[in-house]
Amino acid sequence: MSRTRLEAFSDGVFAVAITLLALDLAVAGPGHGPLLRQLADHWPSFVAYLISFSTIGIIWVNHHALIADLAVVDRALLYLNLVLLLFVVVIPFATATMAEYLTLGGQDARVAMALYAAALAGLGLSFGGIFEWTLRPGRRQRPVPERARWTARLRFGIGSILYLAAIPVAFLSPPVALTVIGAVAVYYIFERTPALGPRADDQRE
Amino acid sequence: MSRTRLEAFSDGVFAVAITLLALDLAVAGPGHGPLLRQLADHWPSFVAYLISFSTIGIIWVNHHALIADLAVVDRALLYLNLVLLLFVVVIPFATATMAEYLTLGGQDARVAMALYAAALAGLGLSFGGIFEWTLRPGRRQRPVPERARWTARLRFGIGSILYLAAIPVAFLSPPVALTVIGAVAVYYIFERTPALGPRADDQRE
Amino acid sequence: MSRTRLEAFSDGVFAVAITLLALDLAVAGPGHGPLLRQLADHWPSFVAYLISFSTIGIIWVNHHALIADLAVVDRALLYLNLVLLLFVVVIPFATATMAEYLTLGGQDARVAMALYAAALAGLGLSFGGIFEWTLRPGRRQRPVPERARWTARLRFGIGSILYLAAIPVAFLSPPVALTVIGAVAVYYIFERTPALGPRADDQRE
Amino acid sequence: MSRTRLEAFSDGVFAVAITLLALDLAVAGPGHGPLLRQLADHWPSFVAYLISFSTIGIIWVNHHALIADLAVVDRALLYLNLVLLLFVVVIPFATATMAEYLTLGGQDARVAMALYAAALAGLGLSFGGIFEWTLRPGRRQRPVPERARWTARLRFGIGSILYLAAIPVAFLSPPVALTVIGAVAVYYIFERTPALGPRADDQRE
Numbered sequence: 001m002s003r004t005r006l007e008a009f010s011d012g013v014f015a016v017a018i019t020l021l022a023l024d025l026a027v028a029g030p031g032h033g034p035l036l037r038q039l040a041d042h043w044p045s046f047v048a049y050l051i052s053f054s055t056i057g058i059i060w061v062n063h064h065a066l067i068a069d070l071a072v073v074d075r076a077l078l079y080l081n082l083v084l085l086l087f088v089v090v091i092p093f094a095t096a097t098m099a100e101y102l103t104l105g106g107q108d109a110r111v112a113m114a115l116y117a118a119a120l121a122g123l124g125l126s127f128g129g130i131f132e133w134t135l136r137p138g139r140r141q142r143p144v145p146e147r148a149r150w151t152a153r154l155r156f157g158i159g160s161i162l163y164l165a166a167i168p169v170a171f172l173s174p175p176v177a178l179t180v181i182g183a184v185a186v187y188y189i190f191e192r193t194p195a196l197g198p199r200a201d202d203q204r205e
Numbered sequence: 206m207s208r209t210r211l212e213a214f215s216d217g218v219f220a221v222a223i224t225l226l227a228l229d230l231a232v233a234g235p236g237h238g239p240l241l242r243q244l245a246d247h248w249p250s251f252v253a254y255l256i257s258f259s260t261i262g263i264i265w266v267n268h269h270a271l272i273a274d275l276a277v278v279d280r281a282l283l284y285l286n287l288v289l290l291l292f293v294v295v296i297p298f299a300t301a302t303m304a305e306y307l308t309l310g311g312q313d314a315r316v317a318m319a320l321y322a323a324a325l326a327g328l329g330l331s332f333g334g335i336f337e338w339t340l341r342p343g344r345r346q347r348p349v350p351e352r353a354r355w356t357a358r359l360r361f362g363i364g365s366i367l368y369l370a371a372i373p374v375a376f377l378s379p380p381v382a383l384t385v386i387g388a389v390a391v392y393y394i395f396e397r398t399p400a401l402g403p404r405a406d407d408q409r410e
Numbered sequence: 411m412s413r414t415r416l417e418a419f420s421d422g423v424f425a426v427a428i429t430l431l432a433l434d435l436a437v438a439g440p441g442h443g444p445l446l447r448q449l450a451d452h453w454p455s456f457v458a459y460l461i462s463f464s465t466i467g468i469i470w471v472n473h474h475a476l477i478a479d480l481a482v483v484d485r486a487l488l489y490l491n492l493v494l495l496l497f498v499v500v501i502p503f504a505t506a507t508m509a510e511y512l513t514l515g516g517q518d519a520r521v522a523m524a525l526y527a528a529a530l531a532g533l534g535l536s537f538g539g540i541f542e543w544t545l546r547p548g549r550r551q552r553p554v555p556e557r558a559r560w561t562a563r564l565r566f567g568i569g570s571i572l573y574l575a576a577i578p579v580a581f582l583s584p585p586v587a588l589t590v591i592g593a594v595a596v597y598y599i600f601e602r603t604p605a606l607g608p609r610a611d612d613q614r615e
Numbered sequence: 616m617s618r619t620r621l622e623a624f625s626d627g628v629f630a631v632a633i634t635l636l637a638l639d640l641a642v643a644g645p646g647h648g649p650l651l652r653q654l655a656d657h658w659p660s661f662v663a664y665l666i667s668f669s670t671i672g673i674i675w676v677n678h679h680a681l682i683a684d685l686a687v688v689d690r691a692l693l694y695l696n697l698v699l700l701l702f703v704v705v706i707p708f709a710t711a712t713m714a715e716y717l718t719l720g721g722q723d724a725r726v727a728m729a730l731y732a733a734a735l736a737g738l739g740l741s742f743g744g745i746f747e748w749t750l751r752p753g754r755r756q757r758p759v760p761e762r763a764r765w766t767a768r769l770r771f772g773i774g775s776i777l778y779l780a781a782i783p784v785a786f787l788s789p790p791v792a793l794t795v796i797g798a799v800a801v802y803y804i805f806e807r808t809p810a811l812g813p814r815a816d817d818q819r820e
Contacts, residue, residue: 005622005679007210012630015217016426018294019225020634025298029305035313039320053294057287061280064210075676079804082672089633089668093640100644108650115654189284212415220422221631223499224430230503234510240518244525258499262492266485269415394489417620425627428704429635435708439715445723449730463704467697471690474620599694 003073006081007064013085014060017092021052024096041103048099048116051178052091054185055120059088059127062156062188066134071141080130087123094119102174113170113177117163120181124160131156155191159184208278211286212269218290219265222297226257229301246308253304253321256383257296259390260325264293264332267361267393271339276346285335292327299324307379318375318382322368325386329365336361360396364389413483416491417474423495424470427502431462434506451513457588458509458526462501464595465530469498469537472566472598476544481551490540497532504529512584523580523587527573530591534570541566565601569594618688621696622679628700629675632707636667639711656718663714663731666793667706669800670735674703674742677771677803681749686756695745702737709734717789728785728792732778735796739775746771770806774799 024045027038063084070077094116101112134140135149144152162184170177229250232243268289275282299321306317339345340354349357367389375382434455437448473494480487504526511522544550545559554562572594580587639660642653678699685692709731716727749755750764759767777799785792 009626011214012217012627013634016221016631016634019218019221022294022298030309035316053291061283078676086668089637093637104645111650216419217422221426224423224426227499227503235514240521258496266488421624422627426631429628429631432704432708440719445726463701471693
């Protein structure tokens with residue numbers, strides 16, 4: 001399998017999933033009260049859209065950085081990548097469910113938030129699995145030095161740890177769990193650790 | 206990040222968003238009156254489809270012209286591009302909401318039209334942000350001469366200004382705001398200012 | 411604009427539209443009678459899916475043959491191509507509406523079939539517009555000889571003529587119009603006129 | 616038709632279909648009982664999602680292996696590929712219908728499972744058709760030796776045979792049929808027969 005086609009298929013799934021996120025923004029329509037009130041009551045959907053869009057966007061940016069440097073693409077990687085995509089595809093469902101139940105409070109809001117955190121944890125862990133695969137000898141065009149590996153593992157792993165932590169937190173307080181999840185997105189947008197040598201994404205064409 | 210993958214992912218999002226626009230054309234179906242009347246009453250959806258399809262199409266054409274000449278793709282550009290895509294993805298939602306409320310009149314029609322104008326303003330402004338990024342030294346293969354910059358800024362900025370203006374106009378008269386928005390699409394289709402030197406999109410292969 | 415990105419975006423739209431066609435296959439679900447009866451009553455959706463899938467598939471195959479040989483991609487072509495895609499995107503809506511109303515008979519069935527034929531005529535005519543554009547001097551890598559042009563025009567035009575004819579026919583008899591539309595798809599699948607010199611799609615890599 | 620565009624279009628359809636699978640995960644929403652119970656009652660959708668996602672993923676992996684080695688792409692292959700995609704696109708519909716009716720039992724559950732098995736059998740058989748096409752002289756860059764052909768035919772054919780067998784089995788016992796279908800996915804994930812010479816997907820870049 002060429003790297004190109006792995007990227008093309010993954011980009012397609014990322015693109016469709018990120019676009020489907022917006023389907024949940026739709027309000028109930030005429031006959032359900034003033035539009036302004038409907039939009040205002042709908043705020044969890046907008047917040048959820050922003051967080052999930054950012055998260056999938058970040059995963060896409062980092063996915064590229066991982067793939068761009070590969071020297072080999074084997075069947076194990078293809079299946080690891082499919083596991084990642086399986087969670088990408090689940091995100092619109094988990095996002096919509098979380099947004100629908102968030103303001104209802106009670107046990108349902110807790111379950112919905114835990115489901116959302118679990119989907120994101122699955123995303124983070126499967127991304128980590130691909131990263132570990134790329135660390136094996138001969139897999140990358142430029143091997144990652146031993147010390148840089150741990151920096152990178154921490155860098156990629158911190159998200160998964162926080163997503164996993166957000167699952168029990170969701171049962172104590174859904175808003176706190178959502179704040180943690182949103183903070184992870186903000187962290188990755190501004191994170192600048194040069195973890196993998198010269199940054200693949202800053203290179204000139 | 207290679208320019209190629211940035212384009213592939215963006216094209217995927219553009220393609221999905223532009224196709225989802227048509228989902229809103231669906232009529233209520235059998236049992237809701239004669240089909241011809243349903244289609245006729247549904248005219249705002251068809252007008253909205255035409256305007257939004259054209260607008261996303263134009264952004265796609267110009268997006269290419271911007272990206273094709275880049276000498277460097279860095280993380281800042283990736284995130285600017287994600288902001289643009291965030292608004293692209295919101296367009297089908299804003300279009301559907303506007304079309305649903307337009308003929309109802311009253312405050313709801315005004316809010317729906319202002320929402321639509323705001324989504325388009327977000328699209329225009331984030332496009333402008335990417336354009337400003339490409340003007341910095343070293344970012345383009347062929348730098349844009351100082352004088353041409355202002356022509357190009359005006360060319361790209363006129364849309365954003367009119368979209369922003371359409372927000373307050375929507376509260377005075379939704380149809381006038383819609384006319385302004387439609388006029389912007391027509392303007393960009395026929396606009397031929399050679400703003401960026403030899404037009405990237407007229408070049409031979 | 412490179413040919414590559416024109417193809418990538420068009421392929422994306424074709425792929426999403428062709429996949430959305432299947433959304434209309436969904437039956438009403440539990441509580442609406444035996445599944446077997448629901449599926450049987452739903453036969454117009456399956457027929458419509460087959461015809462529309464084939465039609466979009468054929469347009470995609472021929473779209474490639476047109477694009478593959480281009481020497482130049484200009485802004486006019488981009489907008490002609492957007493008009494084609496505008497009709498591609500409309501096909502799932504027109505297909506679903508036609509399938510829903512076909513077995514109800516009466517005026518609604520006629521309107522729905524005419525709408526379907528009109529959408530396909532728009533598809534055929536915009537494809538013909540792109541073809542005419544490619545015939546102008548310098549547009550193709552291998553110019554089409556004068557005599558072959560008329561063969562090709564006939565080849566591409568026969569579909570549009572039959573789709574246009576199907577619009578009034580739909581008001582006389584929706585099933586006859588549907589048969590004509592289905593026959594066009596069958597014709598293009600087996601049509602082998604070597605209209606454009608050595609067939610682009612038979613070439614070796 | 617270049618191999619590249621055949622791949623791009625197919626990848627687009629695979630990507631959209633695999634993402635649409637997740638639309639069926641949505642629960643009924645607030646007012647339909649505790650979320651946890653809704654999710655629990657919804658288990659067939661999750662199982663169906665896993666199986667269908669894996670199956671489309673496997674077909675995508677093997678589709679690449681088939682296409683990557685082609686020396687020629689002709690019109691017959693394009694139409695064979697469209698038949699394959701026709702079934703890919705049907706999978707989300709068949710999956711959703713199966714999941715909805717599975718736990719209801721009775722004749723409807725049997726019909727729904729048979730429909731699912733039939734869609735998968737169509738997928739397997741059309742894939743087998745493409746494989747046979749590639750075996751003809753001159754079609755591949757590296758011809759498949761006579762003995763390896765039968766190994767490969769068996770390898771690709773076992774899925775189709777089991778899917779076909781699952782159709783009558785569905786009328787005896789839907790759960791058994793589902794188990795057979797799930798087992799096929801597991802088989803293909805771990806199957807390692809070097810059927811087509813040096814594995815295309817293990818090659819270095």
